[in-house]
Amino acid sequence: xxxxxxxxxxxxxxxxxxxxxxxxxxxxxxxxxxxxxxxxxxxxxxxxxxxxxxxxxxxxxxxxxxxxxxxxxxxxxxxxxxxxxxxxxxxxxxxxxxxxxxxxxxxxxxxxxxxxxxxxxxxxxxxxxxxxxxxxxxxxxxxxxxxxxxxxxxxxxxxxxxxxxxxxxxxxxxxxxxxxxxxxxxxxxxxxxxxxxxxxxxxxxxxxx
Amino acid sequence: xxxxxxxxxxxxxxxxxxxxxxxxxxxxxxxxxxxxxxxxxxxxxxxxxxxxxxxxxxxxxxxxxxxxxxxxxxxxxxxxxxxxxxxxxxxxxxxxxxxxxxxxxxxxxxxxxxxxxxxxxxxxxxxxxxxxxxxxxxxxxxxxxxxxxxxxxxxxxxxxxxxxxxxxxxxxxxxxxxxxxxxxxxxxxxxxxxxxxxxxxxxxxxxxxxxxxxxxxxxxxxxxxxxxxxxxxxxxxxxxxxxxxxxx
Numbered sequence: 001x002x003x004x005x006x007x008x009x010x011x012x013x014x015x016x017x018x019x020x021x022x023x024x025x026x027x028x029x030x031x032x033x034x035x036x037x038x039x040x041x042x043x044x045x046x047x048x049x050x051x052x053x054x055x056x057x058x059x060x061x062x063x064x065x066x067x068x069x070x071x072x073x074x075x076x077x078x079x080x081x082x083x084x085x086x087x088x089x090x091x092x093x094x095x096x097x098x099x100x101x102x103x104x105x106x107x108x109x110x111x112x113x114x115x116x117x118x119x120x121x122x123x124x125x126x127x128x129x130x131x132x133x134x135x136x137x138x139x140x141x142x143x144x145x146x147x148x149x150x151x152x153x154x155x156x157x158x159x160x161x162x163x164x165x166x167x168x169x170x171x172x173x174x175x176x177x178x179x180x181x182x183x184x185x186x187x188x189x190x191x192x193x194x195x196x197x198x199x200x201x202x203x204x205x206x207x208x209x
Numbered sequence: 210x211x212x213x214x215x216x217x218x219x220x221x222x223x224x225x226x227x228x229x230x231x232x233x234x235x236x237x238x239x240x241x242x243x244x245x246x247x248x249x250x251x252x253x254x255x256x257x258x259x260x261x262x263x264x265x266x267x268x269x270x271x272x273x274x275x276x277x278x279x280x281x282x283x284x285x286x287x288x289x290x291x292x293x294x295x296x297x298x299x300x301x302x303x304x305x306x307x308x309x310x311x312x313x314x315x316x317x318x319x320x321x322x323x324x325x326x327x328x329x330x331x332x333x334x335x336x337x338x339x340x341x342x343x344x345x346x347x348x349x350x351x352x353x354x355x356x357x358x359x360x361x362x363x364x365x366x367x368x369x370x371x372x373x374x375x376x377x378x379x380x381x382x383x384x385x386x387x388x389x390x391x392x393x394x395x396x397x398x399x400x401x402x403x404x405x406x407x408x409x410x411x412x413x414x415x416x417x418x419x420x421x422x423x424x425x426x427x428x429x430x431x432x433x434x435x436x437x438x439x440x441x442x443x444x445x446x447x448x449x450x451x452x453x454x455x456x457x
Binding site for chain 1: 210214275307310314317319349350373402403404415434438
């Protein structure tokens with residue numbers, strides 16, 4: 001069974017990989033597209049399984065009267081009401097849109113705002129945690145870039161215009177871009193070797209091995 | 210086939226050759242890599258969590274395997290396999306949170322494999338591998354709740370995360386638990402630089418397996434990456450030199 005799983009993973013991985021390199025009108029590209037579509041369908045089924053798992057975890061929490069059980073009840077009620085509405089009334093129904101616009105979007109926006117506060121706080125603590133040259137450079141660059149991007153009440157007066165016209169573009173387009181590309185090259189190399197390990201069955205994240 | 214496709218295919222073939230060659234024809238001596246402080250801290254944290262009877266929380270991010278963000282998730286799963294084996298025998302087994310359905314299923318499978326390898330399959334609880342949300346912030350909110358309610362002493366986030374990872378590391382600090390995090394997103398890495406003591410930057414994420422004794426394939430993988438990185442550096446420098454001298 002294990003050999004069978006590895007053989008399927010290897011052949012599908014190889015077909016999809018080769019499909020990226022051959023000309024677009026060949027059969028291999030059509031095969032790749034079909035396999036990727038199947039993967040998307042499987043991923044959707046996996047979401048359903050994941051939601052059932054989420055439900056199971058919160059149900060256990062309620063049954064065992066664990067801390068935060070009230071939130072678990074809220075989660076289960078919200079989950080079922082949204083699912084029932086979506087299935088029977090349709091995803092375009094005003095009630096479901098109310099769920100999205102009045103609950104989900106504001107909640108996510110709140111967390112986004114909280115993130116901004118968290119980052120300011122983390123930056124302020126950085127020098128206390130790690131008072132080294134890199135921290136000073138990091139904060140100095142962040143402050144310069146912020147000042148250069150901020151609309152100042154008195155306009156671009158010398159020498160502040162040097163920040164927005166010269167220093168900030170130099171920092172962001174030369175140093176930041178170069179650093180970011182270096183990081184991305186390293187990540188791409190890591191991604192390729194990790195993918196190849198999975199394709200050859202060296203790393204088997206499936207089948208309980 | 211275009212020249213880009215041929216070069217791409219050639220690159221993949223060279224990487225495959227290096228990976229398989231270094232895996233199966235490795236020297237007897239183990240290759241030595243530089244110290245990455247975050248992984249040393251993680252090793253200590255694993256020991257403490259087993260000794261103290263506290264829990265390890267592993268966040269695998271929200272990179273679904275059918276998306277381009279799947280590679281860090283695969284690296285996270287390889288690390289999870291080792292962590293599960295090392296910590297499953299503790300009083301409180303590790304919990305794993307993820308933000309994609311396929312990743313949640315694989316995390317449970319990997320956890321079970323770790324328990325099996327440690328000879329503790331009978332105490333494996335599927336509820337320890339969870340999907341906590343499908344959007345970036347709902348995932349993090351669910352992971353923070355799990356971290357707060359389950360007596361967690363150390364948090365290890367490895368996978369695809371965006372800037373929302375800062376909320377996770379901030380919550381870890383508020384609960385006085387250790388936080389180690391790695392992501393492939395450069396913007397999120399910048400945030401990690403401010404919010405954790407030893408940030409894992411760039412390709413260090415993919416070194417997790419090699420630093421946790423996941424096998425010779427992981428060591429070979431890291432060696433192959435190093436060789437290819439040097440090749441790319443030389444090509445870039447050569448290209449720049451040719452451009453400067455007007456040959457290209």
